[in-house]
Amino acid sequence: MRLEGAKLYRTLGVTEDASYEEITQATDELIVKYASDIKQKTRVQVTKDKIMELRLRQRVSGNLGILGEAREMDILDTRRAEIEKKKRKWSPPAWTKGVLVVPDKKHLKSTSFYLGGTGAGIVMLPNLASSFIMLASMCSLGLLYNRGAPEIPKDEFGQPGEVRSPNPVSVGLTCGLVFGWAAVMAVAGTVLMGMVPGVARRLPENLVVNLCINLGFWIAATMFKTYRD
Structure with a gap:
């Protein structure tokens, strides 16, 4: 394995303890050098791939003998792969069959604007809370039902x-x-008021429950999709 690696490193003109960046730089320089020679360019790229494969086999077998920066680069590559794996976006379970769908920025902005407005109305005008709840329900129904629906064709006057x-x-x-x-969410708000007496003393029960209901409307309109062609 070591003899095989020595030949590969000589082809690129780098040492066996070269870092990943040094190997990449040497590969790029040779590709530029052999720009008009497809055979040589292919040979250089294949050599780099073989070096990467060799290092992987050496790592698995515990015989990787590189030092210094090259070892650090291998560690960084491993950590980078772990970080990227953790960053993978959450996807809904398969059994939801497309009903539970993560919103895009446009849809999230729309639901937050309308239902955030009704929530603000409930807080600022508690005497009209029932009216804002009704408005929130209508907004939620419309936003959810029309999510994903294709735009309706319009005539030359802008009418459907x-x-x-x-x-x-x-x-x-x-x-x-x-x-x-x-x-x-209404039940959750009621339970919250009973479990946390401090909340009940500071805030009217109806206000908390109404805000929870408004939040329930927002969850339904934001996180789900019911439209089908």
């Missing part, structure tokens, strides 16, 4: 060019999710 029949499955699922999450 066709009327689509409502999808019974999507309508039922939309209503179930919106009012289901509202009910769940």
Whole structure:
């Protein structure tokens, strides 16, 4: 394995303890040098790939004899791979069948704008909380049902060019999710008031429950999708 590596390193003109950056730089320089020679360029790239494969085999067998910066680069590569693995985006479980969908920035901005506004209204005008709750439910129903729906064709006057029949499955699922999450969050708000007496002393119970219901509307409209072609 060591004899094989020595020949590969000589081909690139680097030492056996060369760092990953040094190997990459040597490879790039040779590719530029042999720009008009496809055979030599291919040979240089294959040599680099073989060196990387050799180092991997040496690491697995415990015989990697590189020192200094080269060893540090191997450690950094390993850590970088671990960090990238942790950064992988969360994806919904397969059993949700496309109903639970992470929102894009545009949809998140829309739901947060409308339902954030109704939440602010509940706080600033508690006497009109029931009106804001009704408005929030309508916004949530509309945002959820239309999420993912293609834009309706319009005529030359900007008016809708066709009327689509409502999808019974999507309508039922939309209503179930919106009012289901509202009910769940209402119960959660009531339980919170009972478990944390300090909250009940500082805030009106109706205010907390209404804000929880508004949050339930936001969750339904933001995290789910019911539209089907």
